[in-house]
Amino acid sequence: MEILYTPFLLLFIIVSLLFLLRVLLFKTGLIYITKKWWRSIEDCFHVYQFFKVPEFNESMQENQLYHKVSIYLSSLASMEDSDYTNLFAGKKSNDIILHLDPNQVIDDYFLGARVSWINDDKSDTTCCRTLVLKVRRADKRRILRPYLQHIHITSDEVEQKKKGLKLYINIGSHEQNRRWRSVPFNHPSTFDTIVMDSDLKNKLKSDLESFLKTKQYYHRLGRAWKRSYLLYGPSGTGKSSFVAAMANFIGYDVYGIDLSRVLDDSDLKTLLLQTTSKSVILIEDLDRFLMDKSTGVSLSGVLNFMDGILNACCAEERIMVFTMNGKDHVDPAILRPGRIDVHIHFPLCDFAAFKTLANSYLGVKDHKLFPQVEEIFLTGASLSPAEIGELMLANRNSPSRALKSVITALQTDGDGRGSLNIRRQWTDNSSRKSTEDSGEHSGVFSKEGVHAMKDFRKLYGLLRFKSNKTSESFDMTPDRKDGQSYGS
Template structure:
């Protein structure tokens, strides 16, 4: 009897083992289904339609690719895909499912079943649809995808991206990372009137597509942000991106090899994006000083600014430290719509920053700070914010530190009366190293034996 029970147990174990193999993904059922799909493909039951990210001949970005990507990642059937990626969403507690490269996802529309394949190497989506269903559902299906993706964008569910030039790609393409910069117009220490004017202008731009086209103009807007380093130009760009819900393209002119590369990069940008050209004045000065001109010409840059290539639904932002000695052709109306000056910090801006960083609207030391500012002495927003962050637990200590920096005298240090506002003729040297040493001295002095650290929410770059 015991022998029979043992034999029965062994047979049961073997049966369960074979059943597991049969039902497992790499087992018989999976293999049979795969062979069946291959047979159908071989018999031309299905037709395959490709949607590339870039159009082959012009390398122009294909907007349909972005729409389909938004749609596919919204499908509940992505959970049934063989492999999916789990990533964080906009908030740290949000978990988002994304389609794994080279995997198949199924969708149903008007009683027909279609399949999507994500070819990561070719950067394309492939739609697999039965020939008998194609004529009946293809156009309505694509219109449905566009409608759903537009709704996702309007609801603000699309994650913003920061694009940078990929040095590892010889054709110079973009690579992207999530754009998570927290800057908003509400957190910016700028005049309320200016802030409201910019928000109103951007809101009007979003609704002005038909108006621009009626005038025969490209639907784009361009800004020039100029002023000393550390005055908030990059944070302002981030605030614009978060306000518009636009992606950001960080365009480093020194890394672009030729006019052709610049055109190709511009064609690859997507609608609903901000194209940022930082330190334009430095590039122009270097181009003039260099005996051997760079391959990227000024005429190519002017064409870029004019929007001769496709720039629909885009905002262009150029940053400079100074507008002096810049060819007026680069700054004329039509190429640059709005000029915004970012000066060094004044007392009004200081009070706004004290409220944002320290939670202080009034303080007995404000009188002393105001006196120093009225003498023409000042610091950049970044310098003041750093001192406030380091001493954020003690508003009095933070304000005293700022007063000390403004009044400090000695070799290699700023002197009251000599720190004044940077004019248009000032040199490009920021003295950042001296400030870093000064911050370390103040931090050690005020920490009372402890050490304090803080994350610096710096500019985009």
């Protein structure tokens, strides 16, 4: 018997020890110490080269590269990992600027290589401040030039971001010379406020970040440096808010093209030619415009527009975003890889998304009514985040009342559209949308300026959300089960 128990006992002891070791490593600073130790061993096997970036040149003039590198380093997430970091207030009230403390080191990764920056501040006087770049000799030839270019680009972007973003809309064709009108873009939406599967959100953030870093890579492949996203899903699921979050994240201006104000295909091309680099070019509700034969823009006009980004004049730093309610009825030519690089599905709420909304709108992490809400979601009922958000906002002083109103709405499925009743077909939605819109356009508010304001609101979700739903298959959205993490 004893012999039988011994292997099990041994196994149990090993597993327990491993578990304890894991807890010890992760709950204490040991993992950090181990990593540091491992890195110093690794360093012994590589030859490094050092590049100094002093703050002033020999004639005591400011070195612009030092300024750019400082801006770049403060934008790095790894800055927060350094042992000592200085915190300063920025120009805006809630801005915090990070600065590396003297003799601190931070790591950065570029094209698969690790580089380090050392703040070589030998004295307290400002005249001797130098930033030192440490690169492996083996990586130097491959990455040094593109890395310095990347620093230039990123620091310019950060500075541009500080200046404030702009939202451009295309104005009527009668003002031939001025096709775009701009307003300050102050949309509060960020990736933190968007309710979305957190894995997907992180994937999209790193997709954007890696796009910004890969100019040289795109050029080496002979491809224009651009990326196209398709956001599709029912109304009120956060597509427009996501575009605003994207623009805020990368610090790009937004050009929202209203196809109803575009005369014809060549007019569309002119608009594209008049956009600037580092911008998000947005066409909302593309599916509706493709169905709507009354518009002057043809399918081939749209295809040329999507490819037009390849023209030498506008080959740089563009992100194109198209939103749709559904892509089933859209010509596959529009959706082919190269024209659309990333498809992102925006679904109606499930229980996990509902919980994230309850937390952000009501500050409620758990509630006795949650099981009832979950049960209703399990029957297949659902509402859009916009619909649930509105109900919570209206009853924000009483979480119980807010949850009860969500339950009632889910039971009747909003205005009787959902799976508890017969879901409307996509065509109903599009015809309803066009009716609503034609009402808007032919109404009293026909002046250019009023249209423009309406469009700003429509673009960014300030108008009452329209009710149309459809269930879609998805590409970039992972399969979700209730309880899966949602980032808010």
